[in-house]
Structures are given as structure tokens and as C-alpha cells.
Amino acid sequence: MKVSLNTIRFVNKHYESAGDPAPDGVDKLVEKIGAQLAAVEDVITFGKQFEGILVVKVVACQSHGNADKLKVCLVDDGGKVADVERDANGHVQIVCGAPNAREGILAVWIPPGVTVPSTASKDPLVIKSLDIRGQTSHGMMASLHELGISDDHSGILEVDVDAAPGTSFVEAYNLVDEAVIEMENKMFTHRPDCFGQLGIARELEGIQQRAYKSPAWYTQNPTLPAIETDELKLEVHNDIPNLVPRFTAVTMANVTVKPSPVWSQIFLAEVGLLRPINNIVDYTNFFMLETGQPLHAYDYDKLLAISKQPEASLEVRTSRKGDKITLLGGKQLELKDESTILITSGDVPVGIGGVMGGADTEVDANTKNIVLECANFDMYTIRRTAMQYGLFTDAVTRFTKGQSPLQNLAVLAKIVDEIRQFAGGKVASAVVDDNHVPEEIMTRGSLYPEVTVSGKFINDRLGEQLSAQDMAKLLTNVEFEVQVSGEELSVKAPFWRTDIEIPEDVVEEVGRLYGYDHLPLVLPKRNIKPVQQNAMFRLKSQVRDILSSAGANELLTYTFVHGELLDKVGQNRDTAFQLSNAISPDLQYYRLSLIPSLLERVQPNLKSGYAEFALFEMNPVHAKDFIDKETGLPAEDYRLAFVFAADDKLAAQAYKGSPFYQAREYLVSLLSELGITDLEFMSGEGHEPQEPISQAAIAPFEKRRGAIVKVKDGEFIGELGEFRTAVRTNLKLPKFIAGFELDLGQLLKLASTKSSYVPLPRFPKVEQDISLKVPAKLSYSELYNFLKQNLQPPAKTNFWLAPLDIYQNDQDKAIKHITFRFTVASYERTLKSEEVNGILDSVAAAAKTKLGAERI
Numbered sequence: 001m002k003v004s005l006n007t008i009r010f011v012n013k014h015y016e017s018a019g020d021p022a023p024d025g026v027d028k029l030v031e032k033i034g035a036q037l038a039a040v041e042d043v044i045t046f047g048k049q050f051e052g053i054l055v056v057k058v059v060a061c062q063s064h065g066n067a068d069k070l071k072v073c074l075v076d077d078g079g080k081v082a083d084v085e086r087d088a089n090g091h092v093q094i095v096c097g098a099p100n101a102r103e104g105i106l107a108v109w110i111p112p113g114v115t116v117p118s119t120a121s122k123d124p125l126v127i128k129s130l131d132i133r134g135q136t137s138h139g140m141m142a143s144l145h146e147l148g149i150s151d152d153h154s155g156i157l158e159v160d161v162d163a164a165p166g167t168s169f170v171e172a173y174n175l176v177d178e179a180v181i182e183m184e185n186k187m188f189t190h191r192p193d194c195f196g197q198l199g200i201a202r203e204l205e206g207i208q209q210r211a212y213k214s215p216a217w218y219t220q221n222p223t224l225p226a227i228e229t230d231e232l233k234l235e236v237h238n239d240i241p242n243l244v245p246r247f248t249a250v251t252m253a254n255v256t257v258k259p260s261p262v263w264s265q266i267f268l269a270e271v272g273l274l275r276p277i278n279n280i281v282d283y284t285n286f287f288m289l290e291t292g293q294p295l296h297a298y299d300y301d302k303l304l305a306i307s308k309q310p311e312a313s314l315e316v317r318t319s320r321k322g323d324k325i326t327l328l329g330g331k332q333l334e335l336k337d338e339s340t341i342l343i344t345s346g347d348v349p350v351g352i353g354g355v356m357g358g359a360d361t362e363v364d365a366n367t368k369n370i371v372l373e374c375a376n377f378d379m380y381t382i383r384r385t386a387m388q389y390g391l392f393t394d395a396v397t398r399f400t401k402g403q404s405p406l407q408n409l410a411v412l413a414k415i416v417d418e419i420r421q422f423a424g425g426k427v428a429s430a431v432v433d434d435n436h437v438p439e440e441i442m443t444r445g446s447l448y449p450e451v452t453v454s455g456k457f458i459n460d461r462l463g464e465q466l467s468a469q470d471m472a473k474l475l476t477n478v479e480f481e482v483q484v485s486g487e488e489l490s491v492k493a494p495f496w497r498t499d500i501e502i503p504e505d506v507v508e509e510v511g512r513l514y515g516y517d518h519l520p521l522v523l524p525k526r527n528i529k530p531v532q533q534n535a536m537f538r539l540k541s542q543v544r545d546i547l548s549s550a551g552a553n554e555l556l557t558y559t560f561v562h563g564e565l566l567d568k569v570g571q572n573r574d575t576a577f578q579l580s581n582a583i584s585p586d587l588q589y590y591r592l593s594l595i596p597s598l599l600e601r602v603q604p605n606l607k608s609g610y611a612e613f614a615l616f617e618m619n620p621v622h623a624k625d626f627i628d629k630e631t632g633l634p635a636e637d638y639r640l641a642f643v644f645a646a647d648d649k650l651a652a653q654a655y656k657g658s659p660f661y662q663a664r665e666y667l668v669s670l671l672s673e674l675g676i677t678d679l680e681f682m683s684g685e686g687h688e689p690q691e692p693i694s695q696a697a698i699a700p701f702e703k704r705r706g707a708i709v710k711v712k713d714g715e716f717i718g719e720l721g722e723f724r725t726a727v728r729t730n731l732k733l734p735k736f737i738a739g740f741e742l743d744l745g746q747l748l749k750l751a752s753t754k755s756s757y758v759p760l761p762r763f764p765k766v767e768q769d770i771s772l773k774v775p776a777k778l779s780y781s782e783l784y785n786f787l788k789q790n791l792q793p794p795a796k797t798n799f800w801l802a803p804l805d806i807y808q809n810d811q812d813k814a815i816k817h818i819t820f821r822f823t824v825a826s827y828e829r830t831l832k833s834e835e836v837n838g839i840l841d842s843v844a845a846a847a848k849t850k851l852g853a854e855r856i
Helices: 005-014 028-037 046-050 196-209 262-270 277-291 301-308 379-389 394-398 405-422 438-444 453-460 468-479 501-512 535-549 563-568 595-599 602-607 650-656 659-673 690-700 727-732 743-752 780-790 833-851
Strands: 002-004 040-044 054-063 070-078 091-098 107-111 129-132 137-140 178-183 232-237 246-253 297-298 312-318 324-326 332-333 342-347 348-352 369-375 434-435 451-454 481-485 488-492 612-621 637-646 681-682 700-712 715-724 738-743 766-775 795-808 813-826
Touching: 002 005, 002 196, 002 262, 005 196, 028 040, 028 178, 028 196, 046 332, 046 595, 070 129, 070 813, 196 277, 196 468, 196 612, 232 246, 232 434, 246 312, 277 297, 277 394, 297 301, 297 394, 301 348, 301 369, 301 451, 312 369, 324 348, 332 501, 332 743, 342 434, 369 405, 379 394, 405 434, 451 453, 451 468, 451 715, 453 468, 453 488, 468 481, 481 727, 535 612, 535 659, 535 681, 535 743, 595 612, 595 637, 595 738, 602 637, 612 650, 637 650, 637 659, 637 743, 659 681, 659 700, 659 715, 659 738, 659 833, 681 780, 690 700, 690 715, 690 727, 715 743, 738 743, 738 833, 766 780, 780 813, 780 833, 813 833
Parallel strands: 232 312
Antiparallel strands: 002 178, 040 178, 054 070, 054 107, 070 091, 091 137, 129 137, 246 369, 246 434, 297 369, 312 342, 324 332, 342 348, 451 488, 481 488, 612 637, 637 738, 681 700, 700 715, 715 738, 766 813, 795 813
16 A cells, blocks of 8 residues: 555645644654554655656747657756756757647756656666757657656646746655655555545544544535536446445536546556546546545446447346456456356446446547446455456455445545536436445444443553543544543444444554553563473474484475366365365365375476485365364364385386385384384275265275275274376376375374383394295285284294285286295394294194185
8 A cells, every 4th residue: 555645745734634644754654654553665755756857848849850750849947957058048959759749838858867767767767968860859858658657658748737947847746755655455454444545644643643534525424416417317226235235326427538637647656556547537546545435437428329228227236157348458358157246238247346347338538428436345256256357456455355335425426526626527417326235324324333342441451551531532533433431432433444343443443543662561471380292293293203214205285275186086076175265276175185285296206307205294184074063163184194106217126016015114114113013904995984084085095005004903093005097197106106194193192102112132133934825815914914913922022024025926816925024033042943933833824724824
């Protein structure tokens, strides 16, 4: 939000409401704004760019002679510029190609040695005396474009104020003390009134504890203009009063469309609008910037032509899929759904309500009759439309903050009065006020009822000792109505305020206006007893250390994903929460599991030259079926996901077995470090979870090459395995890839709080392999779990059982060979091979009896 101090001074002086907004200088004011109103991002000394530029009078203007479009002009600068060639009368010669250069006008001269303002911030161009086709030109007469005020370079600027030749441009247009203060918009999110110069002027007085009085015309119930000429009838039909609570409009006849006054164009340039159109359009922009209330002007006769009716009409409705409109600036838009507010005429779209008008009804040089619209729109609908179509206009900026519908008539009546005075317009219809604001609000003159609050309530929260009268004075300075009864305050917000609803709002207002720097600086009391560490935070830190030490890389990806990613991994997007107003198509849905986000990063990393890597992430997931029973809100299910991948060339050289076992190795190592050792790996085949969030978690995995990870007592931990062929194809994954996804909540419950360190036996270990021929239908995990449970090594030993090989002959699909390596070491003595053989003989016999496994 850019604020022109000169404009504030003009507003204050013109309306006799206050004095200079910066009585102690701009620096002091900026400091106060930063402390009490908004963060100041920049202070621009606007007049500085015009230093050395003068107003001159063209005393002679003749054709160049050697160029058809050039003219040789003599200008009077009052003799202000030294070291420039002059004729006998003291005049300076300038060659000019502007069609409007002529004798007798006041123009703007950029003398030699002065920088062209429009180039100052880019590649500064310093004017020099030049020979142009045989005639010397000492500098140039500038257009609005060269001055950096607008895009208009159709002719030189004709000065429209009374100024003597030689007057500096900054003096002529009162820019000597001008400063433009740019404040952060986000600070005003709940203050739509502060998106206008009038609102800022009021706040500047308030934070300096001076009383402000709004201009007489800025009232909820202004005097409406009467019809002054032949009536130009206007019909308004509002089909969506819930989205457009108030729509006011009036027609005006015989307006004179012309360029705006230079002072007006300078103001628009100061606040960032470098494209003045004409006086009518610029009036709508000016009063939007002054009051924060956007307006729009239509060409009445163009509306008639579109509606093909004897009188003009404006209809307000929601869009229909396929509606088309050409917007101001020429952008063509086809509407995608039924959520956009449209302004139509004869059912033909002529504007997107609250966003932008249509090109077919724009006011141009040929316009004679106009319709002025001043409406109020639903802020959430405007925000959705702007995001959906990428339309971020100044009107959108204001409407998305929730403008007060109680100010529409005041702003409409004011712009009508200005056009009557300065553009020759005549009121040609009664004011249409399609008003659906609740009657109690209109009668009360405030969006919310009076707030009753005690002085003690305010002081307790501010740590101050202000009296009720002190508080009332702070509030009335910015035009609140306050009744004081003892220590009780009854506070009624003015009609333009939309943020005063509860006692805490009054506390905030009093504190801000009084100044937070006045509040006492007292350190809060706190207990020095150490706080208990968050268990989940500690677990995540532990997991991070373990996997990082194993060579894995942690990723932090977006909580939201594209719907297509869910489709590619086989997850049902209907079970995921969808954002209705996503900032990007890639961020449409809350993710149902973490694995897809990791898989999406595999192919880019392989493409970048990383032949093998391990990735992991810890974050919450959400699903529609996973709801907090106490609050009824979506619950967060914290997960740990891991993926190991290697490109095909490296995998063929370095890895002999299945990628399942590579991921399993990481998993077992991780859980072992956490003290979770009694694991069971159940085949993924036949596992059909009932809950959608569990179905989503297992969806990317190939059930035949995956496992469900549990502990011995049946507690579920997560899923482990390789990924389905369709998933690998959709995401361009290598063949050697596997991963797991674990429930961090379960890990937190199962992880041992004691150290998992186990000292190694000091006696030599003994290794023996055991190979079993088993039916093909018997899964590896079943056999592994059986052997692990039935191995009976001597007391006080440490043993390991690890897979060594799985082999299946293509000619005999009914059986397969599985080989394990059994490692055992005693803490008391050196074990003999005969003892180890006996242990394996015993477990092999049990496996044959129970599982039909034959030792080979």
C-alpha cells in the first residue's frame, strides 16, 4: 500500500479534518507508522527524480525544414539554466517532434545535463545538446512517458497549472516535500479501510493522538443526486444477493471524456498506476485509492447495443460453464465453472464482478453516456476467481479484504458530484440501490453491535493504568462513538470498520493507538524446572540419526500433492482432502502416504547422475476416514517412509539379490537400534485392510514381493516391499527399488527407552549355513519366523539368522531352495562345530515336521 503524503495533506486541508501528517518530519512519522500501524517497506522522495526539470513557455514554433514531422521551438525558461546557448532574446532552441508542440503553451523542459526520469532506475539517460538534421536542440520537451508519470508518449506534456516560465516542475506541481510511503499490505488484511488514502489519513492522526474528522460527504446516508436531464433508464437484476449484498448504480449523460489533469496522473503514478486512461476511468481509480472502495464505469450506449433492449440493464449472476468475456486489456477468458460472479447485459457478460470490467463496454474517447457502478462482493468468491484465472487487480486487492457495504452510496454520490463539476456530466437516472444488507445493520450504522468492555479488562491485558476517559479519547480520535459510564465503555465502530466485534478487538485498538512502546517492559515469570522433552520429537531425531548414519538422505516434501500422483501409485483420490483453492495444480490434495512423494524424486535424482541412494522422510498424512474423535477435525497420522534405489547398470554389477532385502536390511537395522527386535514379516498377499488410509499406504507395493511388518505380539508397524510394475512404469523407476513405510506412533509405543547396546561376545563366533527345500507356496517370511522361534542355542549366547540365497529351478516350479546363515557366539566359552550342527539338525527336523521342509 503506497501512501502519498501530499495527498494526505490535500485531503486534510480540503476537508478541514486535520493538519500536517508529518509535523516532526517524515522520519519520525515513518518510525511511528512502523511501531503502531504497519511495516514500512520503502520511503520514496518522489520529487527527487524531477530535479533540474523546468516549466517553460513556447514562444515560437516553426517547421524544421529538413524533416516533415520535426519542429524548431524557442522556449522561455526565465533565464534559469546557465551554460546553455540562447538567442538575442534569451530564448533556448529545442527540436521537437510532438504533434501538439505549438506557440503559447507551457511545457516541461529537460535541459542538457539532466537525467530523463523514466530511465533513472534502469539505464540512466543524461540529456545532451545535439545536432538534429542541421538544427541544434538543447535538451528536450518531455511527454508524460519521459517523466515516468504514465505510458502516454503521444505528445509533450502541456502544463495545466499557473506557473511562471522557469518554475521547477516540482514546485509547479507541489512535489517539493512529497514523500511516498510504501507499507506492507499484509498488515492491513483485516483493515479494508486502510486500503484508501482517507483511511490512512485517519490512522496517521490516530497514532499521533490527534482527532480526525471525515469529510462531510463520507457518510452512510449521503444526499443522493436528482435527475438533471432526459432520463437514461437503468434496470438492475441481482440473482445472487448472498454473494452481492449491495449493488448501487446510476447513469450520467453528456460526459466529456478527456485526459485527466496532470496532478491526478501524478498521484496515480505515485501509488503505482502508470496507465491513466481518461478522466472518467481515472476518477474511478482515484476514488478507489482515496476510499478503498472500487468502482466501475460502463459506456451506457454500448450496454444498450449489447442488451438489444430499449433501456440499459445490468444483471448479476454466477457464471455458466463456457461463458466467454473479453476483459479490459484484451484478455479473452472462457469460464470453467459456475463459481464466478458475472455482470451481464442481456445475459451477455460485460464484467467479472469485483475483478475486472469487459472491453465491450469500456469508456473511451467516443463515450457520451455512462453507468457508474459501486458494489459490494463476497470476498471469498472474489479470491477464488482471482486465483483460478490469475487476475490480480487493484479491485481484487481491496474486495478480498471485505469492504464495508455501508459506504457504497457515499462513494457513488461523491464521484457523481466530481463528474458533474469537472466532466460536464448530468445525472440521468435515480440511484439504483439493490441492498440486501440486514436491516438491523443498516439501522445501527455499524456492522456489529456495540461492544461493552470495562477499563479494567483493557488495562489487565495491556499492563497499563489508563482511565476510561483516556481510552475513550483514543477511540474517538478515529471516529468511534464511545459512551463512558464509570469504568464501563460502550464502543460503537464507525460504518467503515469491519473488525470490531468482541472486547479483545477494543483492547487491540486501544493498545495500538496508545502505542505499544508505552506498555511496561516486564519479563514474564517462568519456572526454571526443565520441561519434559517431546517424545515424538526425540524419536524423530533418533530415527534421523540412525538412517543418516546408514547413508540415507532425508527429504522434506510438500504435504500437498497433484491428483495425478495419487492415480499413478494406485491411491483413491476420493479419500483424500482436496484444496478448493490450491495455489498450484501440483498442490491439490493432502497426501495419503509418504511413499509417493519419495518415489516422485527418484527418477530426477537418477537423471542427475546419482547411481544409487536411499531417501527417507518423516511427516504426517491425512485422509477423510482419519478423524479426531474429540474435535471432529482431520487427524494427523505420523509416518516414516524410506526408499532405496539403484540404476539398472549398477544394480547388475553390485547387487545379486532382490531389492526387497536391501530395504529390509535398513528396516531391521533401524528397528534394532530402537530396541524393537522381535519382528515378524508376514506376506503381503491376502492382506486387505479395511480403512482407506491403510489401503492407500499399501497401494504402491507389490503384494507378492512385499511384507507386513509386525512384532511378535501382533502389533502392526508398517509395510515393506518392492513396488508394482504399473507404479514403476508411471514414475519411470528403475527395477532395483524397494522401500517401507512405518507408523511413527507405533514406533514410539514399541521403542525401548533403555539403551539398545549389547556387548559383543569375546569368544570366537561360529558360522554355519542351512539350506532347506520347501514348497514354493511357503513364503520366505514364514520359514524365517519359524526358524527364528525354534532355534535353541546354548544359554548366554548371541546369535543371528540372515538370508543367504533363494533359488528356484525353472523346471520344477513346485519347490524352491532357501539358504540361511546361522551365526552364534558365546559369552562364556568357545563353541564347537558339533554343538552348532546339533542346533541346526534340531531346527531342521522341526521344520520338516511342521512345514514339510527338507534339509539339503
